[in-house]
Amino acid sequence: MxxxxxxxxxxxxxxxxxxxxxxxxxxxxxxxxxxxxxxxxxxxxxxxxxxxxxxxxxxxxxxxxxxxxxxxxxxxxxxxxxxxxxxxxxxxxxxxxxxxxxxxxxxxxxxxxxxxxxxxxxxxxxxxxxxxxxxxxxxxxxxxxxxxxxxxxxxxxNPPRGPVENVDDIPMPAYDLLPMKKYRAGKIEFGTVITSRGCSFNCIFCSSSLQFGKKWRGHSVARTLEELSVLRKEYGKREIEFLDDTFTLQRSRAIALADEIRKEGLDITWTASSRVDTFSPEVACAMKKAGAHTVYFGIESGSQKTLDFIGKGITPAKSEWAVRNAKKAGLHALGSFVIGFPEESPEEIETTIKFSKKVGVDLAQFTIATPYPGTRLWTYALKEKILVTMNWRKFTTLDPVMKLKYLTADQITKALRTAYMKFYLRPKMLLLDLIRDKGFVFKKAMRFLANEILQKLK
Missing domain, CATH: 3.40.50.280 (Cobalamin-binding domain)
Structure with missing residues (x-):
């Protein structure tokens, strides 16, 4: 066919x-x-x-x-x-x-x-x-x-299909059928790799464990090295983003993979994601030695009440510990924060914004809680009748789609802009930006804010 x-x-x-x-x-x-x-x-x-x-x-x-x-x-x-x-x-x-x-x-x-x-x-x-x-x-x-x-x-x-037990049995993605030269950030071409599937956790806003199963399944180190070699040697991709939900879920494998990247002399720079409670100083050091420059942490909130509602299973103190160890190893830390859960108060959102500055991350991503189909948050929103639209274009994590108990849609949108401004437009961030990153962070933050303003003026 x-x-x-x-x-x-x-x-x-x-x-x-x-x-x-x-x-x-x-x-x-x-x-x-x-x-x-x-x-x-x-x-x-x-x-x-x-x-x-x-x-x-x-x-x-x-x-x-x-x-x-x-x-x-x-x-x-x-x-x-x-x-x-x-x-x-x-x-x-x-x-x-x-x-x-x-x-x-x-x-x-x-x-x-x-x-x-x-x-x-x-x-x-x-x-x-x-x-x-x-x-x-x-x-x-x-x-x-x-x-x-x-x-x-x-x-x-038809009845559901169970997850693939041995993910090494799945052929390597057909990279040659994609416009590989088109994937770039500025002048830097990048590649993406998925080395594992499944998630044993049950965060309220994530459908990954339902889509790919509760059982974590990882590619072998050898298979992953083969794929990285193809991206590096055949497509010239030096910058790699690992798209695993939790790259460090099996810490021994993450360390083994990092060690092999270094031993093979692949000469790549890369980023990967981690839960704060699956991270460790050993993982951080192994990642850094193998060319990693940034680790993405799902910190989500500075409020323990909100973290408990999410079902995240972590504490703010654990997030501080993970970020501290990442930076000690020489890694940049990017923190993900989510605001606008149904019963979250303005004070709790302010706690999260303050915590984003306190926790020590170099970069922060703020989004609005969004009930994607299949998630526990979707079920909650339907049960409580707080879903205000099924216009799928609004499900971007930048637009409010739920009726909140304490904030209006305009207030949560304003809180999102405020979060970005308070994090990125601090004197400390602007100084570090100019000295270390040559304007990268500031420019991206300002482009984000400009985009948001333009969207609201349409």
């Missing part, structure tokens, strides 16, 4: 601010699963700067029999528009959607966009391959685990 995989056109706030986007690795994994038996092409419309008209020309030229799309919640309207363009060009082309949003809302998705033929739920590689093979051979679809499809006006949800 001729299969076209598409990351639909979308202009997110992050893309506007940072001027870049990352590779759609999910599509690259799907392509690698079927390319031996089928013709497959990937179009990353975001990276290429394509609009729907451009996509239409590609669809006409390639004439696919199956089109696969992946989209986050805020990108769903863009996915729907792409589907409509494809069906207008060829009403017989089959359309399949995947990703966390459609995994948890298959009926809603097909109601909102009846032109969608199939939905792949959960980890998609094996389900997708079985779907493509079955369509080519005109076999029954009822035995494909993890598949949803329309039949006689009804949505049929």
């Amino acid at each position: 001729r299969v076209l995989l598409i990351s639909p056109p979308n202009e997110s706030a992050i893309t506007k601010v940072m001027g870049t986007t990352g590779p759609p690795l999910g599509l690259a994994y799907l392509a690698s699963m079927i390319r031996g038996d089928h013709d497959v092409k990937i179009v990353d419309a975001v990276a290429e700067g394509y609009d729907l008209e451009n996509l239409g020309r590609i669809i006409r030229s390639y004439d696919p029999e199956l089109i696969g799309l992946t989209a986050t919640t805020s990108m769903m309207p863009d996915a729907y528009e792409t589907v409509k363009v494809a069906k207008k060009i060829n009403e017989n082309v089959k359309i399949v959607l995947g990703g966390p949003h459609v995994t948890f809302l298959p009926e809603v998705t097909m109601q909102e966009c009846p032109q969608v033929d199939f939905i792949v739920r959960g980890e998609g590689e094996h389900t997708f391959k079985e779907l493509v093979d079955s369509l080519e051979k005109k076999k029954d679809l009822k035995d494909i685990l993890g598949l949803s499809f329309q039949h006689n006006g009804r949505v049929i949800n």
Whole structure:
């Protein structure tokens, strides 16, 4: 079959601010699963700067029999528009959607966009391959685990598929089908790698453990080194971002991988994420010696009450400890903070903003609590009837979509801007910015604020 995989056109706030986007690795994994038996092409419309008209020309030229799309919640309207363009060009082309949003809302998705033929739920590689093979051979679809499809006006949800036990069995992403030169921040080209799947934790705002399972599964060190070598030697990527939910969940593996990167002399610089309670001085030192420059911590809040509501299982003191050890090893620390939980008070939000400055992180990311489908926060918002919109474009973590107990939508939006201003526009940060980072932090902060202001003036 001729299969076209598409990351639909979308202009997110992050893309506007940072001027870049990352590779759609999910599509690259799907392509690698079927390319031996089928013709497959990937179009990353975001990276290429394509609009729907451009996509239409590609669809006409390639004439696919199956089109696969992946989209986050805020990108769903863009996915729907792409589907409509494809069906207008060829009403017989089959359309399949995947990703966390459609995994948890298959009926809603097909109601909102009846032109969608199939939905792949959960980890998609094996389900997708079985779907493509079955369509080519005109076999029954009822035995494909993890598949949803329309039949006689009804949505049929086949039983779920369990997570892949040995993730080394999944082929390496088809990087050669992506516009690898397009993934850059300024003059720096970067690559992305996922070395593990699954999360044993249960944070209220995260769907990862539901999408990829509670059991953590990591690639072997050898497999990971092979993939890093491909990115470094074949594509010239020296800057690497590890996209694992928690790169350090198995600390011994994180250290072993860092040691091998150093021994192999890969000459890469990189960043990875960690929970503050899966970090250690040993991990920090190993990462630094292997070329890591930044560790991303999910600190979330400075209020223990809020942390308990989230189900984070950490304390502010533990966050301070982790940041201190990261910086002692010579790593930059980036902290993620979330404000605007349903019963969070203005005082608790102020506590988080103050803590962002106290905890010692070099960079801070602030977002508004957003109830993505499948999360415990989504269930909570539906139960308490505080969800104020199902306009998926608003689910960006920069727009309030819940009715809060103590703050209005305008107040929480203002609190988000205030958080960025109070963190980045301190005299200390401006001085360090000018001395150490040559304006990088300040420029990014100011671009973010300018973008926010422009958005509000539209």
